[in-house]
Amino acid sequence: MLAGKKLLLIVAGGIAAYKTLELVRRLRERGCAVRALLTEAGAQFVTPLSLQALTEDKVYDRLFSLTDESEMGHIQLSRDADLLVVAPATADLLAKMAAGLADDLASTVLLATDKPVLAAPAMNVRMWRHPATRANLETLRARGLLTVGPNEGDMACGEYGPGRMAEPAEILVAIETALRGAGPLAGRRALVTSGPTYEAIDPVRYLANRSSGRQGHAIAAALGRLGAETTLVSGPTRLEDPAGVRVVHIESAEQMLEACRQALPADVAVCAAAVVDWKVKAQAEQKLKKNGGGPPSLELTETPDVLASLARAGNLRPGLLIGFAAETQDVVAYARRKRESKGCDWILANDVSPESGTFGGEENSIHLIDARSQVESWPRMSKQAVAERLAARIAETLQSSAEQSSAGDGAA
Ligand code: CTP
Numbered sequence: 001m002l003a004g005k006k007l008l009l010i011v012a013g014g015i016a017a018y019k020t021l022e023l024v025r026r027l028r029e030r031g032c033a034v035r036a037l038l039t040e041a042g043a044q045f046v047t048p049l050s051l052q053a054l055t056e057d058k059v060y061d062r063l064f065s066l067t068d069e070s071e072m073g074h075i076q077l078s079r080d081a082d083l084l085v086v087a088p089a090t091a092d093l094l095a096k097m098a099a100g101l102a103d104d105l106a107s108t109v110l111l112a113t114d115k116p117v118l119a120a121p122a123m124n125v126r127m128w129r130h131p132a133t134r135a136n137l138e139t140l141r142a143r144g145l146l147t148v149g150p151n152e153g154d155m156a157c158g159e160y161g162p163g164r165m166a167e168p169a170e171i172l173v174a175i176e177t178a179l180r181g182a183g184p185l186a187g188r189r190a191l192v193t194s195g196p197t198y199e200a201i202d203p204v205r206y207l208a209n210r211s212s213g214r215q216g217h218a219i220a221a222a223l224g225r226l227g228a229e230t231t232l233v234s235g236p237t238r239l240e241d242p243a244g245v246r247v248v249h250i251e252s253a254e255q256m257l258e259a260c261r262q263a264l265p266a267d268v269a270v271c272a273a274a275v276v277d278w279k280v281k282a283q284a285e286q287k288l289k290k291n292g293g294g295p296p297s298l299e300l301t302e303t304p305d306v307l308a309s310l311a312r313a314g315n316l317r318p319g320l321l322i323g324f325a326a327e328t329q330d331v332v333a334y335a336r337r338k339r340e341s342k343g344c345d346w347i348l349a350n351d352v353s354p355e356s357g358t359f360g361g362e363e364n365s366i367h368l369i370d371a372r373s374q375v376e377s378w379p380r381m382s383k384q385a386v387a388e389r390l391a392a393r394i395a396e397t398l399q400s401s402a403e404q405s406s407a408g409d410g411a412a
Contacts, residue, residue, distance in 0.1 A: 003031030005179055008081035008115075010106045011051065013041020014088035015156045016122035016165035021046060023087060023168040024054040027175070035081065037061070039093070039106045062105060074105060078113035083178055086110070088122035088165045089147075091133050097145070098136035118146040118178050120171050125161030147243045148174035162240065174243075183227030184395040190228040191266040191318065192220040193273035193306060195235035198251045201298065202284035209274050210359050213237030215324075216272030218387035220245045223268070226391050231263040235273060253279070253303035260306055261313075268394050269318035271307040271344075274326065274359075279303050311343030320397060322346045322390075328353040332367050332375055345371045348390070368393075 007027060011020050027034050036051040037060045048059040060077060078084070086093065086106075093106060102108040110117065119140075127133055128150060141147065149166030166174070194216020198206040213234060220232035221242035230245045233256055241247040248259045253275045260269070278300040288296055307323045323344040325335035328351070335349030349367040352359045365380040378389065 002027065002176060002179070004033075005083070006033045006035070006081045007175070008035050008037060008077065008084045008109070009055075010037045010039070010084060010086045010093075010110070011042040011046060012039045012086065012088055012090045012093045012106065013044055014090050014122045014165070015045060016088040016120075017042055017045035019165055019168055020087050021050055021054060023171055024051065026168055026172055028054065028056070030172075033057075035060070035077075037077070037106055037109060039104060041090070041092075060105060074108050075112050078109040079115065081115055083175065084110065084113055084115055084117045085120070085171070085175060086117065087120035087171060089119035090121075091123045091127045091130075091136075094119065094121065094133065094136050094140065098139045116144070116146060116178055118148060118171075118174055120148050120166050120174075121150050121163075122165030123150070123163050124157050125155060125159050125163040128161070128163045141241075141243075146174065146178050177225050183225065184399060185223060185391075186227035188228045188267040188398060189263075189265065190220070190223040190230040190394075191260060191263045191269040192216055192223065192230065192232045193234070193256060193260065193269075193271045193275075194220065194232055195237040195239075196274050197235045197253045197256060197276045197303070199253065199276045199279035199303060200251075200283050201280050202286065202288045204287050207276050207278065207280075208236075209276060211235070211237075211274035212359075212361075213239050213273075214362070215364060215383045215386065216270070217242050218383050219270050219272055219390060220247075222387040222391035223270075223394070226395050228268070231266075233259040233263065233273075235275075253306065257304045257306050257309055260310060261316075264310075264313065264316045264318070266318040267398055268320040268322070269310055270322045270390070270394075271310070272324050273306065275303060275306055277303060305342070307344055308342045319401075320345055320394060322348065322394075325349040326352040326359070332369070335367065335369055336373055336375075339369055339373070348386075 011017050024034050034055045035057050036055050051059045096107040097110050102111045148171055150162050151164045152162045153164045154160055155163055195213035196209045196211040198208050200206045217239050220230050224230040224244035232245050232247045250256050250259050281299040281301045311321055321344040323342055325338045325347050327334045331349045331351050335347050339347040347369045350358055350364055358364050363380055364383050364386045366378045366386055368376045
């Protein structure tokens with residue numbers, strides 16, 4: 001799929017720049033033409049000569065070079081590729097991109113391009129978490145910037161956290177996805193709920209649960225990768241927003257329901273959130289005090305059921321509505337009942353008993369109960385793999401129902 005494609009690789013100044021040499025090698029092995037553009041800071045980390053040898057092409061590094069202008073101007077350079085890849089994307093270059101600056105060849109080309117851009121951020125963890133960088137990324141993502149990584153781990157600067165550039169293999173997958181463009185879910189709208197909810201008791205305390213949001217986030221990312229225009233409505237988690245997905249951050253079940261309503265219509269909705277079932281009837285406006293009178297008694301009332309409300313949304317009901325059933329015993333039997341009582345089409349039953357390690361963990365074992373109440377048990381696999389398999393299954397189902405309805409149109 002990469003064979004015959006043209007990439008413009010922009011290498012900015014960061015220690016991770018050495019990894020891009022490996023990336024170039026892998027891209028070349030797959031028959032991809034790579035042209036490299038090295039920023040002044042990037043040249044402190046890798047030499048033009050190594051990039052030139054690996055790309056088997058000229059390396060571009062200066063804005064005002066007469067020879068370059070006669071061979072290829074910066075505008076043409078920015079448009080001649082199928083995809084622009086910025087790796088490593090430093091905090092500085094991302095800031096320039098967000099502000100629309102064009103004071104060197106890299107920023108000029110990024111401003112002038114009409115092609116998709118994929119960035120692999122790499123920087124110190126504090127720089128990554130700085131509100132300025134967060135705001136820049138939000139702006140850039142809203143304008144369509146694709147991102148891969150960064151990963152969490154030990155950093156060259158001795159700190160630990162998110163900020164390490166994604167590995168060449170991960171960047172390669174992101175490049176393939178970006179070049180694939182229209183996937184089997186292109187033109188479809190997807191809605192996913194994820195994470196826990198927080199139900200406030202008073203301004204500082206809340207009811208919540210241990211959901212990590214991993215499964216829901218992975219599903220949203222997988223649907224996005226297949227081309228669906230995806231909205232992820234998420235409760236508080238420690239996860240990065242997945243690339244290529246619109247994320248709405250909420251806290252309570254009521255806010256989740258409202259955000260989901262706003263995101264309709266949708267061809268498919270997957271409710272993976274672990275919505276807290278109860279909230280206090282009267283949320284205290286001021287912090288509850290001990291006052292020596294013993295613990296307060298909290299009167300609880302039910303939160304809205306997001307999945308069941310989507311099922312009853314009339315002509316706005318998502319075409320394919322999928323829920324999860326978190327059970328600790330009689331998993332399939334309880335899940336079957338839950339599918340019927342909530343009115344969804346499929347339910348993915350998962351064992352969340354403490355010994356399963358599912359809740360908050362990396363893996364999941366799923367039993368898919370479909371619209372005819374048939375059970376399909378999947379082997380235990382990573383939440384990532386569950387997401388891929390579910391997204392592929394959704395694509396297949398939407399595709400075949402579209403084919404059936406167009407066959408029906410033909411017969412009418
Ligand atoms: N769900 C929801 N809103 C709620 C409760 C649950 O949208 N207020 C959704 C979940 O996202 C999931 C499905 O309903 O897709 C089932 O959630 P689960 O926690 O298994 O079931 P509950 O409805 O909470 O029932 P119980 O706790 O009695 O098993």
